[in-house]
Amino acid sequence: MTLSTQEELKKLGIGRKIRSFREEGDMTLEDLAQKANITAALMSQIEQDVVPPTLATLINISHALGKGMDSFFVKDEVMEKVEVTRTNERLSVSRSRESDTTRMTYNFQALSYRLKDKQMETFFVEFDSTVEENPVPLSHEGEEFCYCLEGEIEFITDDRKIRLTPGDSLHFYSNVPHVLRGVGPGNPKAVFVLLPDKEG
Template identity: 40%
Template sequence: MDAFRAEVKELKIGQTIRDLRQVRRMTLQDLAVATELSKPLLSQIENDQVIPPLATLLRIAKALNVPLQKFFEEEDDTRKCLVVKAGEADRMSRRPSHGGKPQPYFYHSLAYGKQHKHMEPFLVEFDPSRTEQSQPVRHPGEEFFYILEGQVELQHGNDTYLLEAGDSVYWDSNEPHSLKALGNEIARGIAVLYTKT
């Protein structure tokens, strides 16, 4: 657990959120109202006790009027072209949590050094042993997902889709949606999130 907490603190998501909130002279209660998230959850995030899932980060980014990539920037990188070599994505690997429980997936930023981008690409790995922890989320924007290996079930609104290696799907993320691995093998895919800022 100590190693996990140290890893969470190293990401500095909570510190970034707190700094942005304080610059805007917002209280935790103000942020809770703007995001429709609970004040205790936001406090846990700011104190690096919880790694928020992407949907939660999107809500916070919208409330603080910053692009989602603000939470993935490591340096002031203004290159026109960014290459992430094999293995480097692990530097921005994280398992989000929802309601205090880890979500059944890891996500790895594939463009963690690029600022001012309109898309967020991720390598996503789904843990089939934690499928019961999958929670539907919704947020402004659109998503694209391409399955590299394994089987994944997508719940989108009232519809369910079975996705296998080579399949792709594009959806409106304003609708409640969730993804989870099927079977006993870890499933992997490339996800691209687009948000209007």
């Protein structure tokens, strides 16, 4: 399912789960926002399911709460030891340019969210390269792997600019401030594998 409206976003309830975990941990909204490197105002919007978080922000939130990212996507308490996710079972969040100050426009789908005690986070990402955007560089702890499936994707850091084409892959430490965006015609697609630093 694609969550592109506030009503649909509330069905998945990522923000509601974040707030519940935060309150269970006796953490203030301001404390969580600071640890996630976002403003308290944006954190409030995320918790109210008004604005969907970016992948980087969701990683920082999960790290601050001591939870796996699967905790925000799983629909029930049943966690599997072997998981198969069919195409129609992917959980998807669409982000528009107006969502927040990062100004990213893309759709990401959780490819795995029921596996018990997993270390990796896997996502299918589709960029909208038709929108002019100047996203703010983001960073988080851990490692990140990107495999370009379709179109062209640009990876930008302070001192490097790398363009990926279909079949190319990229592996980097996520604490390097970076931007990943689609370029060229169409909607570039990629698979991302994230390994958050759960020890930090």
